Amino acid sequence: MDESTALIMVTTTIESIDQANELAAALVSQSLVACVQIDGPIISHYRWAGEIRQSNEYRLTIKSSLISWPRLKSRLAKMHPYDEPEIIMTVVDDASDGYRSWVIDQST
Template identity: 55%
Template structure:
């Protein structure tokens, strides 16, 4: 199995408050070829401070695989379609991946 250390693919993480929003966003990103794969985890409990108050709530996490080249478009689309006023949208470079998986992600998001 040949591996690559070229960070040409990335993992994007975001959370939403319900499974319907998670499904809607996943389908939108895939249909727009902005993501090769979106996995949905949850429900999970998030603890955070918002507007000076400590909060907790149920959320669903989206783990989105895309190419580095597509990341800016994905970020913009996710910000536009996301139900939160200030959503978590973080990008993590994938430093190592098998060549076949990397090529598949790039092909799906080109």
């Protein structure tokens, strides 16, 4: 894989649709990412303080370039309202050429 043209998919979750839209628009407007897709409400199951809990959240699926990742990782953690948000990143193994170019152009 050529690291200079690799794409990434980053996922985070947030508790309201308004926060999700605000974070998505901020990420795109700052050219940290090419696009963000929001789905939800999703139901999250997890353990907190020894108890199993469930809560509704919205999920952001972010597409960006691998070379933007260090900056995106740091900025997203600061922009996110949670103390410890889920921020996970997977490198995309292949993409259509036109889409790849568009993502690289938008997020570098």
